Amino acid sequence: MSQSPLTPAQEKQVHVWRRHTYAEFVTKDLDGVLATMVSESHVLMVPTGLGGVGHAALTVFYGERFIPQIPGDMRRISISLTVGIDRIVEELIYEFTHDIEMQWLAPGVAPTYNAVVLPVTAIVEFERDKIAHEHLYFDQATLLIQLGVLQPGALPMNGVESAHKLMAAMHL
Numbered sequence: 564m565s566q567s568p569l570t571p572a573q574e575k576q577v578h579v580w581r582r583h584t585y586a587e588f589v590t591k592d593l594d595g596v597l598a599t600m601v602s603e604s605h606v607l608m609v610p611t612g613l614g615g616v617g618h619a620a621l622t623v624f625y626g627e628r629f630i631p632q633i634p635g636d637m638r639r640i641s642i643s644l645t646v647g648i649d650r651i652v653e654e655l656i657y658e659f660t661h662d663i664e665m666q667w668l669a670p671g672v673a674p675t676y677n678a679v680v681l682p683v684t685a686i687v688e689f690e691r692d693k694i695a696h697e698h699l700y701f702d703q704a705t706l707l708i709q710l711g712v713l714q715p716g717a718l719p720m721n722g723v724e725s726a727h728k729l730m731a732a733m734h735l
Contacts, residue, residue, distance in 0.1 A: 573646045575654075576689050580651050583694060588639060591630045597621065600694045607696075610703040612669050620678075628666045632661040640735060642682075650688045657681045662718060663712055672710055679709045680727065 569577065579599050586595030597618065603616040606614040606621060616626040661675045683699045707713040 569646055572614050574652050576651055577644070577646060579689070579692060579694065580687055584639065587630065588633060589639060591624070591633065593626045593630060596625050601690050603692055604609050605696045607698050609698055611670055612666065613670065632663055632665045632667060634663050642735070650686065655683050655685070655687045657683050666667065667712060669706060672712060675710045677710055679706065681706055681709070713715050
């Protein structure tokens with residue numbers, strides 16, 4: 564099945580999203596991240612409830628809780644990218660070693676030095692060619708099993724197996 568070509572507006576959204584994530588994960592540039600967002604944008608890590616609303620709160624969130632707490636070996640593997648009229652949905656895998664405190668992902672969990680492979684979904688809405696909001700979803704139980712906080716089999720949940728099944732299904 565062939566995909567429809569993106570409109571110029573959709574191409575711009577993809578470009579802004581790529582600039583945003585590059586500033587977050589590669590250059591770790593707070594100003595670069597904020598430059599891709601409208602002044603009253605909001606970010607929410609849905610499972611942890613962390614994030615912020617507005618420029619001042621996002622400056623604190625990105626500057627203190629997110630960018631400095633990204634592990635040095637963090638890899639983002641894109642599984643799929645769906646581009647709509649005013650939003651992008653990206654399905655990805657985060658791979659990293661939990662060797663740093665990560666309040667945004669696992670608040671209150673000290674570094675475990677465990678390897679983590681975590682499926683993540685980002686829903687990003689745009690306004691005037693900038694990000695209006697970003698919602699990140701991930702299965703907290705899957706993460707906590709991999710960090711050794713929860714025991715597999717104690718409840719009906721998976722650890723790294725969820726990510727491996729997704730990656731296998733996508734031939735990654």
